[in-house]
Amino acid sequence: MKIDMNTLNNWDQSYSWHPFTQMQEYLEHGPLHISHAKGSWLYDLEGRRYLDGNASNWTNVHGHSDPELNEALIQQLGTLQQSSYKDLSHPAASQLCHELSSIAPPGLERSFFTDNGASSVEAALKLSFQYWQLTGHPQKKLIIGMEGGYHGDTFGAMSAGNSHFHQRFSEWFLPAHYFKAPQHDDMSESLADLDRLLKAYGDQTAILFLEPSVQGPRGMYLQPAGFLQAVAERCKAYNIHLALDEIFVGLGRLGHMLVSTAENVTADFLCLSKTLTGGYLPLAVTLTTQKIYQAFLGDFSEGKTFLHGHTFAANPLATAVSIKNIEKLKRYVANGALQNTCDYFGESIKSHFAKHPFVKAVRQRGLACALELATDNKERVAHHLSLYLRDKEVLLRGVGNTLLIVPPLCITKLEIDFLCQQTAAAISEYRHEFIIGRSRTPLSIAV
Template sequence: MSNNFDEFDKQHIWHPYSSMSSPADNFKISRADGVYLFLEDGTALIDGMSSWWSAIWGYNHPILNLAIKKQLDKMAHVMFGGLTHQPAIDLAKNLIEINDKKLNKVFFADSGSVSVEVAIKMAMQYQISQDKPSKNKLLTIKGGYHGDTFGVMAVCDPINGMHNLFTGILPKHYFAPRPTKNGDNFVEFEKIIIKNHHKIAAVILEPLLQGTGGMWLYDKSYLKSVRNICDEYNILLILDEIATGFGRTGSMFAYQQCDIVPDILCVGKALTGGYMTLSATITTEKIAYGLKNLNNGVLNHGPTFMANPLACSVANASIKLLLDNDYQTKVQNISELLSQNLKKCQKLNQVSDVRIKGAVGIIELQQKVDLKTIQPEFVKHKVWIRPFGKLVYVMPPYIIKQHELDKLCDAIYKIISKL
């Protein structure tokens, strides 16, 4: 398998959450097609990760490829200051439509983290503009993850999050205990709001499924209570659907299962079907017009690659695929297969919990895994699964077939049972 690694890569290139002092081996991929990632030596791995939630149609999809090729012949990029273009206009229309026209002001950015930074700026500017400058803190729940940039790190889980090293430097916000699966623990959240509402600009949460902060599920009743109390105390609700958006939990957006609407929504990852980096922060008229008493409503943010036309074109094609292809049945089928297949893991001594939500299967182990040893094991079983901490989880592309999903789950069972 040695030709699947690259010594130059190892010595000179940082990979996510990696160290130059003790670099790990990274498997070298030569191409990807459908649900398969191909190693240099030709080995095909079934992809269980959708490249971190994003490649919902797998790889090398003819319709998505064509969208980019057609746009490429017109223009790859133009600045968005003073200029606009049809792919961005179409994408804004699509995003408004799939949010049931309840959110209708769109800010395009270039990564999930940046879209959350923009959401935070919007919320702060809104409160200043409403003559409430003391409302300049955020409230979130423990176990969350919202990205890696500095402002956003401050609302990731303060202890288990990947950013606890910088705790002393980051701004201090409020953290409520994590809701339980049944949506309990709202009382603590409520207490923080009652005591500090005059200092809180916005609540920020991942709805129903917290991702990288621990893959926790919670009930929609909790979110409904959050929405109500935010309304009561003039606190904005920011929902981060960068991981959960575009069908992953069973509906286009997770919030749509909860009979609520956020004030600000962040989307990214699967927005482009995982083809290119693009994100959006989408809000209501109330918030967008409510900024106007500060800086004449100008939102001071404008990334160079804002609304990149190639990314917008492929995003439009991916949303059309979702709408034309009954994604809900696909996600439901994956969900049922994951439930059937992963249930038996529950009986293993090594496992503390199995959780399924939409097309996401999560196995929480008793002990942290050693990535250096477990990663090659998955590859030996010809699947691509990237655990972290105590979590082995899969969120495969929606196009995965039953026999491929069976193989993924089989590999998980075999490998975990030998730990």
């Protein structure tokens, strides 16, 4: 039965509650139902197209409805759609474990599957806490995170970061300390702050969490070369687990398979999700070392078992599509095509926005970009601009006054041109609309 658009809109408005969304504002604006998608494009119920400039929550790799990924999924559907991963295994999961151990930095060989980014962070935290208990260091309980870090919305993940999204919940956080993030090319103050924390709390600290290279959700804050290495050395020196959250930056987003391998850093935990299934199905993994894994081995009566897991962990459909996604991504990285796309994107961003009068800062690395709008307004100009951009066939996400551009990894040069042209035009026009008083949102962008 085909349900008409008005009914769907009505049901959405009457019964849904969308994540990270002020529903009052959403209701005023009205729903946008995406009905189908192909490649870098999404289509609504009336057939209007939108360039997926947000890569569908930063997940889209080879494009929507990719024939090879579809085929992998169809094959798996014909054999096994779900089975427990507690005490059981299945072929796709074992193959994916093998694949992940081959692309991860040396030593990170064990895969613990979950089904979303925050859960992979929770797993790393609990594995770390239990490891220190099992190995005679029960005093190691603290977390260290970096200013502006974001690792997800569950309590452990919120505690590992200190995102402004979560301030309301900070009184329930796990014990944690945060060090300053590097500023542009200068990491000296950040490392000095970390040294201060390590001196004070190093022996009580279990784990340090870092989004290496780029803090995406914060607004694409970049770290200078050598920063990750410097943090990793300090974790070793103080016998603290290093957990790298590559949920956003890993698996192609910055032009290589993983930041940690590109920068020659082996962590104790590595979290992956988002692009892990090419934007098809929920899946996440926490990779860890044989050393940590072995500390949990023993007779059940010894109480060493990791009593933690999720119903859909290592779901067969998700793992099957992930194998095909990684196989294709490896080719895309190895033949230099992904790097070419990143280079072209970087040049286009620079040429459209570096001197744009209403953009005050551009932060870009790989296929990740943030445009900070020149505004004195507190009213989330970027969010309103992202709504305005829909009429220009582009979907972007705006956070506060920062517009985030995160295209699918498969985006073509023509699509990059379109994305940049439409966005640059929208920023100029949007301001003009306000000045002549036609804008739906009462906002001012300062000149």
